[in-house]
Amino acid sequence: MRTLILDNGSHAIKAGYSDSDHPILVPNTVTRTKRTKRVYVADLIDKSSDLSGLYYRSPFDRGYLVHWDAELAIWDRLLSDDVLGCRPTDTDLTLTEPVFNFPRIQQSMDEIVFEEYCFRSLIRAPAPKFSALNADVGGRMLTSYLKETVSFRYWDMMDETYIINAVKEKCCFVSQDFYRDLEIARKGRQSILAVDYVLPDFTNTKKGFIRGQDPDTESQMSDIQILPLCNERFAVPEALFHPMDVGLDQGGIHLAVVQAIMACEERLRPVMFSNIILVGGSAHIPGLQERLQAEVQALAPADGATVVVTLPDGPPAENAWRGARAVDIHESQDNDDGKPILREGPTGDWLGTFLGHKGAVWSAMLNADTSRAVTASADYTAKVWNAYTGEELVSLGHEQIVKSADFANDEATLVVTGGRDKMVRLFDIGSPNSPTTVLTHDVAIRSVKWSRHKQLAICAGEGNLIKLVDPRTSSVVKTLDAGSSVTSVSLTHDGKLLSCAAGNRVLAWDMDAFKVAKDVTMSYEVSVAAINPQRTRMVTGGRSDLLIRSCEYESGKELETHKGHHGPVHDACFSPDGEIYATGSEDGTVRLWQTSPGTAYGLWQLRKL
Template sequence: MRTKRSKRMYIGDLIDATTDLSGLYYRSPFERGYLVHWDVELAVWDRVISGDVLACTPSETNLVLTEPVNNLHQIQRSLDEIVFEEYQFASLVRAPASRFSMLTASDLIYNGKLLPQCVLVVDVGHAFTHIVPYCNQRQIIQGIRRVDVGGRLLTNYLKETVSFRYWDMMDETFIMNIVKEKCCFVSQDFKRDIEATRGCIGRRKGNSSLGLEYVLPDFTTNNKHGFVLDDQSDISDSQLLPLCNERFAIPEALFYPMDVGIEQAGIHQAVEQAINACPLEMHRLLFANIIVTGGSANMPGLSERLQSEIQKLTAYKARVFTSSDPMFQAWQGACKAAAEGVGDWRLTKGQYEEMGAERAILHYITACKDGKPILRDGSTGDWLGTFVGHKGAVWSAMLSSDTLRAVTASADYTVDGGFYFDSNVCSKVWNAITGQELVSLMHDNIVKSADFAGSNELVATGGQDKSVRIFDVNRPDKPTIVASHTAPVRSVKWTQHRNMIISADNSRHINIIDVRAPSVAHTLETPENIASISLTADGKTLACAAGKRVLAWDIDSFKLVKDFNVDYEVSVAAINPTRTRMVVGGKSDLLIRCCNFDTGKQIDAHKGHHGSVHDACFSPDGQVYATGSEDGTVRLWQANPGSEYGLWQYRHI
């Protein structure tokens, strides 16, 4: 807080040192929810770690911080630098507040006995409201929604309304925020309450039971925050602020943002949109396990109204839960995470000194016959680290969805007068931040493909023994065989859409495996032998290169939606996230072709590789695609040539 007259800054508890709060205004380190004013933030940190508050020694302290959903990478880099270079903290864990709030779901829903498999968190924050669905403690990326209404907007809305109707309160942000917190509530029947308060605006309470008067502070006789007038209050010489329908009309902006000029869905509609964007089998659980958190969740009636509005939009049973103090719910979840162990969430100072701030960058991983998988910068292709431990060719490498772990599939062997397979090291799981090997998965033959199956703890593998296995990395000696092919398995991929594993063999069969059963739910057949398969970013469309054909299936219906005949042998096919373009690699002519996905018509062709193309993949935003070849190179190509992105950025002077 800062006063306009003296420019003195009050940080946290220092506000208690002043008796005159008039003219105080917030000086936040955040703009629209993002940390941009580091001078303010560092002043807050200095106060918190000082001897008067926590009295902690940063070098001996593990720091846990919340950040916005989909935080900007540059802000994450700056945060890492401040934490480790300026303050020298021992370690850092950062995650969205919704992720920590999600960890309290067991206490709210099942009395601490069980954490629900699926939880949807509605975080009514200061700058905006985030709706974030979780399954098995993982964000469902395609279901994240944001509504640009939060506590700050509601305070400003109230301030402007009462300034127009009653007293000029435009310079009293701090006081009006207190008035909002003490007086506002969410109406359960807006039309009824509007009718009940008709005619009471500007009058002292009027005839409505919903009206009240707030005694503004005079900073002499009454307390500096003011208070709600009751029958016993001494109001001689006091300045009264009458409040009537303002009490419930202001929070209505959460449900109808158009009231304040924001062309977005209300939070109840955003919840429905978020859940509908998730796999169908999650819908019932997500509607039943909705948690409301954040400072504005303290307003009476919010959870009840939200549940009522959501129930009108769905046939599923809707349940909304709020803790007794939702403002501190993320803090409680963070304490729980710290007590139970944060594992791969943590970045230590030693790891930071080794890797720098690069953790904030998008990554991709490459595999090669030299047995050395490499982690690379997602936008530039720069080398970040090598996973050392395999003895033979690595056929497949995948990152987990949160990029914290990697899994590799290999043809490991040892030379001792000949070649033999070492059954202990054919597939490995790694810490993607440190490069440390976490576990080896036992096989009796070459593993050609591996992927995480829904969480960092489950891995699906397939290879020369014609079987698809699921491993629990905590019990790697007890894999489950979930499918058997008639030919060696070429590729195994997991899709979060419907939580399925897709496996393809060297002949003409593709198995769709339900992870929950686990068993084969459907089998697809191709007209020619399969060269490769790939999935779109949302996991809803499967592409297959087979002979001189490019095929695509809808994962929901298992129907063939595209079948293109070409005049060359196809080695790989990948579809962009918007399903408007696809990339096709030739087996012998070495060309990379960009085609229209609707018509199959070739748009462009690129040369560069000197060997057959084995794999292709689009970036999550569709701006770049990567191709990997027999020539030992991975090449990045612009999907929209001429735009500035990643390597293709220009310095303007």
């Protein structure tokens, strides 16, 4: 399962999975061309060769989602295979909503998410209700104001929203002294503030630019059309601080910031004043950070409160998305108490707990003689432990969440790891700070297993491919294509048969010939699959029905069906003699089953998996 973070902005949607470093930006509009009357949904506008005279239809009105027919068309495009390739039934959704959102809009949003798209779950980002103020001035209003201004003074640009928005982003700035800059601008075309914006001709260029900044493109344009700008560059953004200039009877954003902080508890106000963060598309406007800090400082209490306005790392338009992503990663880390537990196989009796991880533990493996254990965690580490004493022997640092780890030799001195950083690494625990990068994958890695039989690392990423890598040469020996997204991989105890769950299929490969030994199609989607040492049975976990099935290896015929888990099943394995198999679930339990009677053999109740 994956989590999709969707920052549903009124101008652009910022969307991406929680394991992505950056979101994609998609226009949140349905656009129709003036000449051909052709309709473009979301990012398809990039395919239009003529961006003049576009008619925009936005799902939003004054910051609130009110036109669901338009939004549904945009979301259909966003979730399609051409953009995100999202399967809502297998995806959790984190969705932003505006401050003071109306209950009726929230209800419609819930119905669309669950009834129209069938997402697994939904988190609507909570809004601060009691210390928040809303100003009616934003990026879209500034674009409209600039359109009206230049249309009155120069060219009729009222139908050129796309072009004027680009003009705003490239030319406008926030003045630090409005009246001084206004005096400078009185010199007209001789003013240092005057610029000429070259309008696109949609033949040589689809985008405009400030004259003199792109001489190569300018030389190719035979007929240049200029939009002169001077005091418009700073007079339009001034509406952020003086909305009454554009007919809005309210205070500027600096007043809203101060009033919101003063609505908080008195002991929190100094901290609030020193931690003002600019987010959103308009935070790009040069000079806004410095001007806002000066205006807020002038209004702050005279008791020594220091005002600090900052821009976070990365594009300001992505900050809401990044915040939601951070929440999701934090939640994923909280899905486990970070304490791997060692229990006795036949009984499940507690033997000990390994203390040291600070995040969810995604995998745990023992070496051949069970003297050592290796764990992979959301705290960006893999750790090696003394299985008898619980002592942490070494911590192997990574740059992102580690999803899987396994010992790469019987002596348990080599460890192979993989995770969200898309790399398979080989660590020698004698020198843990100098790992060897065995493979750089193009997707995040779900599982890494070590084949003692072939002395190869088996890597399964978030895609169709399973790669077998020789760590001695850092080369891919073989690539196996499962045909659909792989959710789990498993080796038989002799290491000669590799099985995987992919969609509604269970595949097994002969590790000597690297050929498919078995390909069974099930009537349900499979989350995990494991084959017993005798190659007579396999056990599968249903991806959505949560059922455990014991099947004939040759035919895939169901022999027994068990219901016991109350959450998705993520792992399954057989004991060396094949008499017992274990299944691990998101419900916080590991269940043991006997192959012959088909009854629950034991239950290990974990705090959380």
